[in-house]
Amino acid sequence: MSALQLLLETTVKISALLGPALVVVSVWRFPSAASRHWVLAVAVTCALVLPFLVAVGPTWSAPSYFTPVAAVWSVPDGGSFIGGGMQAVTATTGPGPAPAGAPAPTVVPPGGGPSGRFPVASTLVTVWMLGVGLGLAVLLVRLVRLRWISGPSQAVVSGSWRSMADEVGSQLGLRRPVRLLQSRHPTMLATWGILRPRVVLPKGAQRWEPARIRVVLAHELAHVRRQDWLLHLFGELLCMVQWFNPLAWAARSRLRAEGELACDDEVLRLGVRGPDYATELVDLVRVLRTPRAHSSPAVAMARPSGFERRITAMMNPTLRRQPLLGQARLGVVAAALLLTVPLGILAQGAAAGLSGVVTDQSGRGWADVRLVLVPAGSSTRVATLTLKGDVQVLADEVRITEDELRLEELEKRALSGDDGVAVEIKRRLAAPGEEGGIYASTTDAAGRFAFEAIPPGDYRLSVQRSGFEPIEQAVTLGAGQQATQDIALRLAAVQEHIVVSVTSRAPRVTVADPEALARTQQALATERLQPPVKVRDVAPVYPASRRDQPSAAEVRLETMVTAAGVVEVESVVIQVDPDLLTPVQPEFARAAVEAVRQWQYEPTRLNDVAVPTRMMVTIDFAGS
The missing domain is CATH 3.30.2420.10 (TonB)
Structure with a gap:
């Protein structure tokens, strides 16, 4: 499978995974924000795993009911072809006239070939890689900036912040130690880290009232307990890989919003009144608001985005604020896996294709070269028969089975000048069937050939051109694969x-x-x-x-x-x-x-x- 095909297939399957998740959290209003956040978190995580399942996982090929059937190549009456080697010309006898109706030779100028076609597939892949590289660079810059801001910060090991952090952490059931860092930045209030989480406090936070300290720590430590920073990074990585997919950006934005609402619910469940929490949050947003707040990859409590929705949720006493319990969480994971695994391993039996260029030993393309694809392991035998006499018949794709006329007998009758064998040959022209059809292509003036709408599978590719050695190669085409294989002809003896x-x-x-x-x-x-x-x-x-x-x-x-x-x-x-x-x-x-x-x-x-x-x-x- 080519890079572009892998990208397109992955995009479609990721969209099929994120779309239902976004619909569920939009329609599912009664459960808590933590429940909606869990659904999005599982969907985003599965979306990141999906490309690996598509690329390296086992494949289950489903039948395709919309694959066009390729017709078997046939040659008009009067065509002729002598495969194999050249015959030397003796000048003492002189050459005979050219056969009537023979095609005029085509001269290909130097440099002719497929280079004249705009490489759409490679260009799209290059643009995608540039987007991924830009997204990765932006993420790295943000992480470096976060590290640079928190680098000179001092650890808070005592005082009201430390004692309050231990108390709130115990109430939240937090078992991991959390470092408190006092930064010199006046608007830096954020939480980040996975194995060693840390809460970075802004300059002047020592002078805050105990009520505000409790609200801030409850919210930030709720992020730590819920591993929101890791899930936030998953959303960033998904948008980096799927930067062109609006569903990825929508899932990332909604994941952040539901995460903030879930942490707000944790604060309210600790006994903080909704109006008091809303007052503190409004003051924090006013004090800590900065145009560059969105550029940090850390989890920020006072982020302006979604602020109005958060205030409305705090003031609504009828909303459910309980987190999703163990069995329900496992049920969401199981439902996501039931959708993700089939999407990852499912490969519809889509038609494949094979294209390339046939060149001679000097690298120039050759026109009118006949190429035949025969399914590997089938009972089909491909023969090129030239009949003597004025009327010559070419039959490539002659299907000979054990119960039918043997190939050697057919050749013998043809070479003996029995013109009646032409009718027998035409009757036995192969057609696509249960055993797979035989497909053929002829190169154009630049030496290009293309097989389209070919069922996936193993094939034998046979190449014949008068004056050159016949070539036979094994070709494997995957579902939906558009393979490229160039052929170099060698002069026949x-x-x-x-x-x-x-x-x-x-x-x-x-x-x-x-x-x-x-x-x-x-x-x-x-x-x-x-x-x-x-x-x-x-x-x-x-x-x-x-x-x-x-x-x-x-x-x-x-x-x-x-x-x-x-x-x-x-x-x-x-x-x-x-x-x-x-x-x-x-x-x-x-x-x-x-x-x-x-x-x-x-x-x-x-x-x-x-x-x-x-x-x-x-x-x-x-x-x-």
Whole structure:
């Protein structure tokens, strides 16, 4: 799955999690603020875990009922294709005319290819990463600023603040020690920290009345007991990752607001009267209000946002202020997990795609290259059959099963010139079915190809282009994945087959006629891939030592036609005695090598540049 697909899928699933939570806390008015805060806290925490479930968790693929079915590729009548290697052209015979209706070769300018398309996916991912980086930088700056402000603060170890903190902490059931810090900042009143929580007091707080001290400590220590600062950081991280998602910002804002209301309820449950608490809060907001109060990541009691709602809640004696009890809290967690886990592991069987560029060894794209995707492990066999005669039929995607006509028999009938086999081939063209269809694509002028609306699964990708080696690769496509795979073509080997009779007793040298050579080169001038043209041919001679008792022998030579047109013999394949491991008839190999080394070619030209080409030479010495 690509980064953009992961981001989009995660966003949709996070929205599906946060949306119901926001609806619940908006409609659920009767329970206390602590209950609504717990629902939002669980939803935000699950939303942070959800991307990890989507990325690395187990996947359950659900069937997709809206996936478009891709049609099987078919080739119009009259098309032809010869896969595999090139055939060298002999200039002495001259080339034949081009087949009627053959497509004109397309010349791709240097640099042509997919670079002309605007990279939308990578651009969107880059913008998202920049947003995440900016959010992370802002959060770090705020944390550093908080540390810088509280750094020179002095610990409060005695006096009215310390004794009141111990008393209120005992009433709230707080078991962890909380540090009180006296800062030099005149408006700094906040709580932060997880393992070692601390309450930072503003300058001049020593002169506050005991009633105000009790209200402030009750509110701040309630934040400590409820771990609000950790949940506040979760909200910040969610907005940092989902900075473009309005539901993330709404959840963060509502989480803060409900947290303040829940702590206000804790203060009222300790016996503080609502009007008295409201009076103290109004005075604190007036004294501590600062334009930069919102920039601190700490939990601040006198934050102006939501102030009116808090005052209204304090003055309403009918509101429920009890916290959510253990079983109810577990019920909210269980409900959130029942929604989060399926969302995390659910991967709808959405259609996948595969795209890329087919290039030659010089890096330039190639047009009209046929690519076929076949489901791995299926009983489908893909065959390319060229029928002899005026009418040629191409059948790629021929489905052959055990009970049907065997592929070898079909090939035999096709090569024997039986035109009636075309009807049988067309009848057996594959179509998407239970075993999965066969999909194909053809490259455009820049060498680009694309398979769209492909069911996820394992496939074999086959690539064929005349003059190049066929390629077959394994491809795995996940649900909704848009994979990219570029293909580099390699020149196929040139094939030469010669039969030498016993009567061949003297070297026969044939040199290309200049006019015939000129006509051949002119006919090939428009082709991007021009096969080698033999300009000097030397026929092998039947060995004299074998003429009295002739015997059949086959010699295969692996050679290289260099960019200068010279033939270099790289290896010789001949019959070997299995016991002695020595050549049975070395005379035939010497005769073959001696002749082939004297051949000369106009070299293969790729994009108008001479390139070396492998050549496989098979020489059959007749036995009679």
